[in-house]
Every structure is written in C-alpha cells, then in structure tokens.
Amino acid sequence: MKDHKILIVDDEIISLRMTDNILKSEYKTVCASSAKEAISIIEESPPDLVLSDLRMPEIDGFKFRIIVQEELGKNIPFMFMTADKKDETESKGFSIGAIDYIRKPFRADVLLRRISNIFANLEQIKGLKKAAGTDPMTGLLNKKASQEEIDSVCKKFGGALMMIDLDSFKPVNDIYGHDMGDKVLIRFAQILCAAIRSTDIAGRMGGDEFVIYCKNIDSEEIVAKKSDFINAEIVKSAKELMGEDMQIPLGASIGCAFAPNEGKDFLTLFKKADKALYDVKQNGKHGYKVFLEEKTEEKNVDEKTKALSAAMMLMGERSPKKGALVLNTEQLMTVYRFLNRMVSNYRSSVFVLLYTIDADTGVNIDEATSSFTEMVSGLLRESDVVTRYSKNQTMVVLVKTEESDINVVIDRIDRKWESNEFFEDCTLSYEIDRCRGT
Incomplete structure (x- = not known):
C-alpha cells in the first residue's frame, strides 16, 4: 500500500463505496458523505489529495474547495468527479484550482492511472521546489527559501532566530585553497544541523553567513549552550581537515532575537539579530549576544521605515570582497537587462568582454577557467561584474568605462x-x- 492518503x-453512498473499493487497495482512504463531514476530517488530519463529487447538497464541490483553500488555509490538491457533461462545469472546476477532473461513471483503471499521474507530478514539482530553495554546496536552505520558511514559521511559533557568521573564514581560502574552504563550509553546515532539532530551520544566507530558527525556545541559556557547542565543534573539525598545526582562529559569532517578543516576521527579527551579531563581532567574536530592545526614541520610528531598512539590509551584500562583483549566469542576465535600460536612458557606457580558454588534452579546463575568473575579479573595480559563463568562458561587464580605457583593462588582465x-x-x-541599450 502506498503512503498517500486520499479523502x-x-x-451518493453507493458511488462513495465503489470509489473507495477501487482506491483502497493502493492508497490509504478516508470517506465522507458530505463536504461538512470532510471539512472536519481535514481540520483533524489533512489528506494528500481530495477526490470530491461536485454536485452535493448544502455545500457543493466548488464551495468546498474554496472553504478548504481560503478559510482553512490548506493547499490540498483537489480532483473533482461528476456526471455533468457540460464543458463550463469542468472549466469552473479548473478555475478554482482543481488539479484534475473525471466524469462518472469511470473505469477503475482510468481513475487509478490518473491519480497515479497526479502524485507523480506533485512529487516532481515538490522536488523542483526543493532544489530551487536549496543551497547546492551545503544542502541547507538558500537565502530566499530561509527567509520565506522562517517568516512563515515565526508567525505561528515563538522561537529564537540566530544569525551566525563563521569567523576568520577568508584565511582558509587564502592559505589552504578554495577546495578546503568548501569542505569547511560543508562541515560547518553539518555542525549547525547537529546543534538543532529536526523540526528547526537552518539556512545559508551566502558566503560564510548562516541562519537558524529554533522553535519554542526563549532561553538565553540554551542559546549559550548552542554557541559553545558550535564554537568547539568547528575548531575540532578544522584541525581534522587541515591538521593539528592549523592556526586560523575559526569560530562562530551569533546574534539572536526572540520571537514574538522582538518581532513576528523574519525581517524584523533579522534586523535585531544582526545588530546583536555586530556587537559580538566588535567585541572579540566567537560568542553570542541576545538582542534586547533599548528604551530609546527608536521605538517611535515609523514601522514602514523599519521594514524598509531591514529589507535593504537583507538584500545588500554582507562583507563585500574587493574587486568585481562575481555573479552566476542567471544573476548576470538580470543585471545585464538593467544595464541595458540604464544605457538607453542615461547614455552610460557599458562594455562586455567574453574570454575563452582553450587547452590541449590533459589540462583541467574547468580549474583553469575557475582560476582565471577569480583572478579577473580581483583586478577590476567593485562596480564591474564577472561571471563564469560556461565551462571555458568568463564574461566581464565593465560599467561606466570609456572606450579609450578598454585596452588598459585588457593589458592588465593579460599581464596577470x-x-x-x-x-x-x-x-x-x-x-x-558595447552594450547598446534596449
């Protein structure tokens, strides 16, 4: 029997029993003879799919779907069944979010196949959403998914939002190389997961910055214990990875804000936890601080201004590195479209260079291109953009650059x-x- 549960x-009792008899051999089934009874079942234990007749007394299938979606707040897939032959009935069903439609009387094999297809498609969509929200290196939630997930959870559950910076990470890349840096980041993510429960949330905000949200925690003592554990484990792990003679002062700085006392949304909690994190980093690092609201005029600041400030802080680049901004291809496409508009409206000059690396067999072209991309990013201005465009190509976008200066840039790259x-x-x-605008 499969794990999926169908309501x-x-x-029509005979139709209900026949449908149940078809499905119960392959799925867990629950039956209801009215939408009102079904609503009670959903409130207690939501199913994976609702298979509902359309024409029912008191509450028909259309209204039933709307109640579940809007009043109960449950996004459960619906499949409708009906003996109505009118096309507009089917159209109305899809317009309110039905995922499929089957007409009575139906064959058992047809119903089973269509429900199997529904679950296969849902699993595929779920997998795509998970991949889109996952940081590829660490397996944690990425920045966007972290914000969305925590924002949803902290509205329902109090808890502790912790902003975490991996201190002194840059020397790992400088001394031991980026492969070792990746290993340290992966291990640090594993340490964070070990420090929290399976019901808590962990994410990577970018670079060496992470976030966790621990539900139903409002004790500074627990935050202190987690800080001690994380700091002890990262030093132990670093020595395992780089050797006992490793001298880099790795550690974790943690800023914490409790919900709901300090806020009930991600941006508010993020802003306050970030303030606490800043204080930790200014006072020796490798520790924690819990944010406490100061009794100052800040409480009278307009809430919209606070939200905007927090949003801008979240979108901004934390701990920016010197040199050009390094983006992936998708991010560059967005920036390029913006620059196209800027060129058209403000007569700005933007040049694009595409470098290609070719090599004989035996040369690791992937490593060569990565090395070249990193080298170029350090040679350019902070207002320029660099991306690894393909396996052997690097794209450079030079903003507000005169044509007479292009050769200077090219010579600098050639010499390096x-x-x-x-x-x-x-x-x-x-x-x-040259970027010619839209």
Whole structure:
C-alpha cells in the first residue's frame, strides 16, 4: 500500500463505496458523505489529495474547495468527479484550482492511472521546489527559501532566530585553497544541523553567513549552550581537515532575537539579530549576544521605515570582497537587462568582454577557467561584474568605462594571466562588444 492518503467525498453512498473499493487497495482512504463531514476530517488530519463529487447538497464541490483553500488555509490538491457533461462545469472546476477532473461513471483503471499521474507530478514539482530553495554546496536552505520558511514559521511559533557568521573564514581560502574552504563550509553546515532539532530551520544566507530558527525556545541559556557547542565543534573539525598545526582562529559569532517578543516576521527579527551579531563581532567574536530592545526614541520610528531598512539590509551584500562583483549566469542576465535600460536612458557606457580558454588534452579546463575568473575579479573595480559563463568562458561587464580605457583593462588582465599556473598550457582569447541599450 502506498503512503498517500486520499479523502473521498460523495453524497451518493453507493458511488462513495465503489470509489473507495477501487482506491483502497493502493492508497490509504478516508470517506465522507458530505463536504461538512470532510471539512472536519481535514481540520483533524489533512489528506494528500481530495477526490470530491461536485454536485452535493448544502455545500457543493466548488464551495468546498474554496472553504478548504481560503478559510482553512490548506493547499490540498483537489480532483473533482461528476456526471455533468457540460464543458463550463469542468472549466469552473479548473478555475478554482482543481488539479484534475473525471466524469462518472469511470473505469477503475482510468481513475487509478490518473491519480497515479497526479502524485507523480506533485512529487516532481515538490522536488523542483526543493532544489530551487536549496543551497547546492551545503544542502541547507538558500537565502530566499530561509527567509520565506522562517517568516512563515515565526508567525505561528515563538522561537529564537540566530544569525551566525563563521569567523576568520577568508584565511582558509587564502592559505589552504578554495577546495578546503568548501569542505569547511560543508562541515560547518553539518555542525549547525547537529546543534538543532529536526523540526528547526537552518539556512545559508551566502558566503560564510548562516541562519537558524529554533522553535519554542526563549532561553538565553540554551542559546549559550548552542554557541559553545558550535564554537568547539568547528575548531575540532578544522584541525581534522587541515591538521593539528592549523592556526586560523575559526569560530562562530551569533546574534539572536526572540520571537514574538522582538518581532513576528523574519525581517524584523533579522534586523535585531544582526545588530546583536555586530556587537559580538566588535567585541572579540566567537560568542553570542541576545538582542534586547533599548528604551530609546527608536521605538517611535515609523514601522514602514523599519521594514524598509531591514529589507535593504537583507538584500545588500554582507562583507563585500574587493574587486568585481562575481555573479552566476542567471544573476548576470538580470543585471545585464538593467544595464541595458540604464544605457538607453542615461547614455552610460557599458562594455562586455567574453574570454575563452582553450587547452590541449590533459589540462583541467574547468580549474583553469575557475582560476582565471577569480583572478579577473580581483583586478577590476567593485562596480564591474564577472561571471563564469560556461565551462571555458568568463564574461566581464565593465560599467561606466570609456572606450579609450578598454585596452588598459585588457593589458592588465593579460599581464596577470602570464603569471598564472595555467598560462603555459592554455590559450586565452577574447571578444568585445558595447552594450547598446534596449
């Protein structure tokens, strides 16, 4: 028997029993002879799918779907069944969010196949959503998904929002290389997961910055214990990865804000936890601080201004590195579209260079391109943009650059490339064009 549970709703008892008999061999089934009875079942234990007749007394299938969606706040997939042959009935069903539709009388194999397809599609969508919300390196939620998930949870459950920075991480990359840096970040994510329960939330905000939300926690003592555990474990893990002679002062700085006392939404809690985190980093790092609202005029600041300030802080780049902004291809596309508009409206000059690296067999072209991309980002201005465009290509966007300055940039990149470890084994070429606006 499959794990999926289906709620069958039909006021015709014979039809209800026949449908249940078809489905119960492959699914867990629950039956209701009216929408009112079905609503009580959903409130107690929501199913994975509702298979409902449309024409029922008191509350028909259309109204039933709307009640579940809007009044109960349950986003449960609905499949309607009806003997009505009118096309407008089917259209109305889809317009209110039905996922499928089947006409009575139906064959058992047809019903089973269509329900199987529904669950297969739902699993695929669920997998895509999970992938879109997951940080590919650590497996934690990414920045956007963390914000959405915590915002939803903290409205219902009190708890502790903790902003966590991995202190002194940059020297790991500088001394031991980026592969080791990735290993440390992955291990740190595992430590954070070990410090919380399975019902809590952990996410990576970007770089060496993380966030966790622990439900139903309002004790500073618990925050202190988690801080001690995280700081002890990252030092132990770092020595396992890099050797006992590792001297980098790795640790974790934690800023905490409790919900609902300090807020009931992510942005409000984020802003306050970030203030507490700043204080920790200014006072020796490797510790924690719980935010406490100060009795100052700040309480009288307009709430909309507070929300905007928090939103801008969240969107902004934390701990920006020197050199060009490094983006992935999808992010660059958004920036490029904006620059196109800027060129059209403000007569700004934007140039795009596409560098291509070719090499003989035996050279790791992926590593060579990564090395080149990192090298270029450090040579350019903070207002420029660099992306790893493909396996052997790097794209550079130069903002507010005059044509006479392009050769200076190209020469600087060529000279630096000559000292790169891949220079002898690779051929570097480039194309250049000017952004002409929309």
